[in-house]
Structure formats: C-alpha cells, structure tokens
Amino acid sequence: MNRLRDVSIGHKLILIMMLTSGISLALACAAFMTYDWVSSKESIAQRLETMAEIVGANSTAALTFDNAADAEETLRLLRAESHVVAGAVYGDDRTPFATYHRDAVQFVPPEPEPGGYRFETEHLVVFKPIILNDERIGTVFLKSDLEEMDARFRRYVQIVVAFILASFALTFLVAARLRSVISEPILKLLQTMRRVSEENTYSVRATKQGEDEL
Amino acid sequence: MLQFYQKGARVVGRSTLVLVAIVVALLVLVGSKDVGGETSAAPSEFDVKAAFLYRFASFVEWPEATVSAERFEIGIVGDDPFGSAFEPFRNQPIEGRRLRIVHNPLITDSGGPQILFVSSSETGHFAEVLRLVADKPVLTVSDIDGFAARGGILNFVLRDKKIRFAINVEAADRAGLKLSSRLLKLAEIVTTVSVDRDAGGGE
Numbered sequence: 001m002n003r004l005r006d007v008s009i010g011h012k013l014i015l016i017m018m019l020t021s022g023i024s025l026a027l028a029c030a031a032f033m034t035y036d037w038v039s040s041k042e043s044i045a046q047r048l049e050t051m052a053e054i055v056g057a058n059s060t061a062a063l064t065f066d067n068a069a070d071a072e073e074t075l076r077l078l079r080a081e082s083h084v085v086a087g088a089v090y091g092d093d094r095t096p097f098a099t100y101h102r103d104a105v106q107f108v109p110p111e112p113e114p115g116g117y118r119f120e121t122e123h124l125v126v127f128k129p130i131i132l133n134d135e136r137i138g139t140v141f142l143k144s145d146l147e148e149m150d151a152r153f154r155r156y157v158q159i160v161v162a163f164i165l166a167s168f169a170l171t172f173l174v175a176a177r178l179r180s181v182i183s184e185p186i187l188k189l190l191q192t193m194r195r196v197s198e199e200n201t202y203s204v205r206a207t208k209q210g211e212d213e214l
Numbered sequence: 215m216l217q218f219y220q221k222g223a224r225v226v227g228r229s230t231l232v233l234v235a236i237v238v239a240l241l242v243l244v245g246s247k248d249v250g251g252e253t254s255a256a257p258s259e260f261d262v263k264a265a266f267l268y269r270f271a272s273f274v275e276w277p278e279a280t281v282s283a284e285r286f287e288i289g290i291v292g293d294d295p296f297g298s299a300f301e302p303f304r305n306q307p308i309e310g311r312r313l314r315i316v317h318n319p320l321i322t323d324s325g326g327p328q329i330l331f332v333s334s335s336e337t338g339h340f341a342e343v344l345r346l347v348a349d350k351p352v353l354t355v356s357d358i359d360g361f362a363a364r365g366g367i368l369n370f371v372l373r374d375k376k377i378r379f380a381i382n383v384e385a386a387d388r389a390g391l392k393l394s395s396r397l398l399k400l401a402e403i404v405t406t407v408s409v410d411r412d413a414g415g416g417e
Binding site for chain 1: 396
C-alpha cells in the first residue's frame with residue numbers, strides 16, 4: 001500500500017476509477033456467465049432427452065416385433081446430431097437390442113438406468129424409458145459430448161476479456177480527462193501554498209475553481 | 215455339542231448349523247432354476263405369433279364406430295394352432311378392453327372380431343372368408359403363403375429364422391383400417407395379385 005501512496009494523485013485517481021469499473025464489470029460478467037452455464041446445461045440435457053424420447057417412440061414397433069435392424073436404423077438417424085457420441089435401445093429384459101456409435105465402432109452400452117440425465121466429466125448421459133400401452137417395453141440410452149457447451153464457454157471468455165480490455169481503455173481515457181477536475185484544484189492549492197511559504201507573502205490568493213470543499 | 219457363539223443365553227449347536235446348511239442348499243437349488251429370468255424354454259412359433267397378434271392392436275386403428283367398449287376380439291378360423299399361447303395376455307387389456315378369443319366367429323354386417331386369424335388348415339379355401347370380410351374393419355392375418363397377395367391384410371413370413379410379416383396396404387385401406395407407419399416400415403409391402411378377373415377390372 002505504501003507504493004500506492006507514492007503514486008501521484010492523478011494516477012491514483014485513474015487507478016481507482018479503472019479498478020472500480022473493472023471490478024463491477026468482472027462481477028457482472030461472472031454473474032451472467034454462471035447463469036448461462038447453468039441454463040445451457042439444462043437446455044442441452046432437455047434436448048438430449050427429447051431426442052431420446054423420439055428415438056424411443058420410433059422404436060416401439062421394432063422392439064415389439066423383434067426387429068433389431070429397424071431399431072438400429074432409427075438410431076443411425078442420430079448421425080444428424082454431431083454431438084451425440086453413442087446410443088442404444090434396450091428391451092424389457094434390460095439387454096441391449098440395438099446400438100449406435102458416432103465413430104462406427106462396436107461398443108458395450110452401460111447397464112440401463114430407470115430414467116433421467118447425468119453429467120459426467122466429458123459427457124452427458126440420458127436414459128429414457130420406452131412406453132407402449134402404459135407399459136415399459138424398453139429403454140433408450142444416449143450419450144453426447146459437451147463440446148457445444150465448452151465452445152460456448154470459450155467464446156464467452158473471449159468476449160468478456162475483450163470487453164474488459166476495451167472498458168479499461170475507455171475508462172483510462174475518461175479518467176485521464178476527469179482527473180483534472182479533482183487533481184487540478186488540489187495541485188493549484190499546493191502551488192499557492194508553496195508560493196506563500198517561499199515568498200512569505202500573504203497577498204497571494206488561491207482562485208476558487210468550484211463549490212466543493214476546495 | 216460345540217458352542218459356536220453365545221448371544222446372551224442362546225447357544226448355537228452343531229446340529230442346528232447342519233440344518234441351516236441343508237435349507238440354504240435347497241434354496242440355492244430351487245433359486246438357480248429361475249436364473250435367467252422367465253421360463254427356460256424358448257418361445258414356440260405360435261407363442262410368438264400370438265404375441266404379435268395381440269400387439270398388432272397397438273399399431274392399428276379401427277374406425278371409431280366399430281370400437282366396442284368391452285371386448286377386443288381375436289377370431290380364429292380353422293384349426294386352432296395356438297393352444298395356450300394367449301394365456302399370458304388373458305388379463306392384459308388391449309386398448310383398455312379385455313381380450314377374447316373366439317373360434318370360427320360369426321361375421322355380421324355390424325360386428326365381428328377386430329382381428330381374424332386364418333389358420334393354415336384353411337389353405338386352399340380361405341378366399342370365401344376374405345370375400346366376406348374384405349370391406350369390414352377386420353384385420354385379417356394368416357401364416358398361409360400368399361395370403362396377403364390374395365387380399366388378406368397381414369401375412370406372417372419367415373425371414374432368417376425370424377417371424378416377420380408382409381402387409382397388403384390396399385386391403386387395409388379397403389377394410390377401413392389405419393396402420394401405423396411404424397408397423398409398415400417393418401413389413402414387406404405386398405399388392406393384391408388378382409387371380410380371377412371380375413368385370414370391372416381391378417381396384
């Protein structure tokens with residue numbers, strides 16, 4: 001803090017103004033980014049759940065009449081959504097009936113869970129029951145990567161950093177102009193005081209700049 | 215007698231442990247029979263066909279006027295090959311209605327079974343049946359070869375050891391039935407092959 005004391009008044013003022021505007025901007029950005037993170041997580045999960053339900057509804061006949069090829073065809077439509085990494089349809093015996101993988105590799109789908117979604121470190125996993133006639137005849141499993149959210153977050157950080165830099169620059173300009181409002185009267189007063197003590201004259205008058213304390 | 219542990223004043227003797235071991239062994243034997251879920255016997259051909267017949271109801275729409283509130287009928291013409299295959303579905307309502315199996319049902323202008331299965335015993339003389347129900351809202355099903363091509367709606371066929379089906383969409387239209395696209399995409403689509411031409415030509 002001593003260093004700060006030694007800085008000139010003008011610079012102190014600039015620093016203070018930049019600091020306050022920087023902090024408020026950073027806080028506001030943090031608040032918005034957090035809200036966006038949470039709500040985009042929710043909307044991604046909801047979208048994947050909707051996809052799972054659509055896949056399920058279109059697989060009811062394939063499951064009912066034991067046509068795995070048709071169920072696989074339905075799953076393959078997921079190719080259109082590039083973020084979906086893998087998918088599977090299970091029968092009511094909870095064993096995999098049809099599977100899909102974005103990279104066209106064979107994979108072992110996990111044990112089916114009752115329902116809902118779950119975020120893992122790099123993926124979003126969704127399970128949705130397949131219902132026909134009020135009866136659960138199977139389950140849909142979908143797994144998507146979080147690349148969309150990550151990309152969005154990266155873009156946000158870029159925008160925020162750019163904005164903070166821009167606001168610093170602007171604040172600096174404004175501050176540079178405005179500091180003289182404060183610092184000039186003080187410096188003039190100092191000057192006058194010095195002259196008084198140097199020349200030992202009391203006839204020197206300080207000129208009033210405004211109606212504030214000075 | 216050996217004392218294994220004491221819990222308060224109780225003492226477990228060796229003979230008791232032997233008894234417990236026998237009971238556990240019996241339980242394991244009985245339990246292991248059920249491992250793997252339901253009955254160990256693979257479903258027979260007609261178990262599968264019965265299940266399919268029952269489930270077609272979820273993918274077919276009958277005209278509202280003909281929907282009876284109480285019963286959903288599956289009629290069987292000819293010899294009954296199903297035996298007890300419909301047992302698992304006895305108490306499961308289809309579309310909210312109780313299942314009823316009728317042998318050699320009556321087909322009237324106003325009613326009849328929603329699904330009519332023509333058994334293979336009728337091979338060679340099912341044309342009459344088809345003529346009778348052609349424009350009534352009855353889903354005609356059979357495993358007779360060429361049934362759908364002769365105007366039946368649904369034909370069981372065997373492909374790669376799996377039971378699949380062929381559907382004659384024109385026949386379904388004529389009967390006033392709407393088939394779900396999900397059912398149609400699983401089926402081989404068949405058109406009526408007219409054997410005897412009638413005066414007005416085909417339609």
